[in-house]
Amino acid sequence: MFEFVISRVLRTCLTVAVIVTAVFFATRLSGNAIDFLAGEGLGAKDRQLLVEYYGLDGSYGEQFVRYIASLMDGNFGLSLIERRPVAVIFAERVWPSLQLLIGAVLLTLVVSVPAGIAAAIYRNSWIGNAIMGGAFFGYAIPNFVLAILLLLIFSFWLGWLPSTGNSTWLHFVMPVTALSTFYIAGMTRFTRNAMLDVLSQEYLRTARAKGLPERVVIFKHALRNANITILSVLGLQIAGLAAAGSVVIETVFSWRGIGELLVSAAIRRDYPVLQFGVLAVALAVIVINLLVDLAYGLADPRVRLGRNA
Secondary structure, eight states, X not given: OHHHHHHHHHHHHHHHHHHHHHHHHHHHHTOOHHHHHHOSSXXXXXXXXXXXXXXXXXXXXXXXXXXXXHHHSSSOOBOTTTOSBHHHHHHHHHHHHHHHHHHHHHHHHHHHHHHHHHHHHTTTSXXXXXXXXXXXXXXXXXXXXXXXXXIIIIIIISOOSOSSOOSSTHHHHHHHHHHHHHHHHHHHHHXXXXXXXXXXXXXXXXXXXXXXXXXXXXXXXXXXXXXXXXXXXXXXXXXXXXXTXXXXXXXXXXXXXXXXXXXXXXXXXXXXXXHHHHHHHHHHHHHHHHHHHHHHHHHOHHHHHGGGO
């Protein structure tokens, strides 16, 4: 298990180094930030002063060294637009995005796993057909369309739910529902398929032949062996949500999170904000994938033992 953890951590460190370098050069290819900030009426002398003030006058190598230093000093640079430390700007946005992410993941697990299990058990009845019909509907409808429909029905027409903000639990109902519907549909389908594969195995027939209750057979033996598939899908879904998957939902509901901040920084060419934002999202995805890999090892000994299994 120790070697398994070390190999995953080393791979993660290498990926981070590549991303740090790629983010720096990719933002420079998007255009000159001074041209956006200053406009066409700025004189050559004043433009040069701005270039020097923001540290854009050196070569790419010099700028890269300053970029690495800004990552180490704790402030992560100074925003070109707001002229505040990037760390302060992100600190204001990270909790709203994290609230949305946690809410969507919890709702996805609470709804999709039981629904997938029920769809597998009652696969030949109307219950299974109804669950899979709902899953296909949730998989097909875009989240921004669902978000607008929820706004029209529950906020503007009925007036039951607030349309913006995050101060009470009522503010979370529509954004979390709109964000998680697609993921609930996907997780339900994968859980059903994983359970169907497991339910056909011989050891479950043996467990039933021993007189074990059906709930023990399903939840202790079958679900435990379907965990690898469920963990794989859950890891991909959380990574997708962390990788600015909630940008559209944050925009529709005026939810001031990281996704909306990244879009604004990209449009305005705010290099420090964009660089740290992309790096933070990439790190979140890498950490999530690392945790999923470690969870594989805990859930299935064959994964952590590798060729020695």
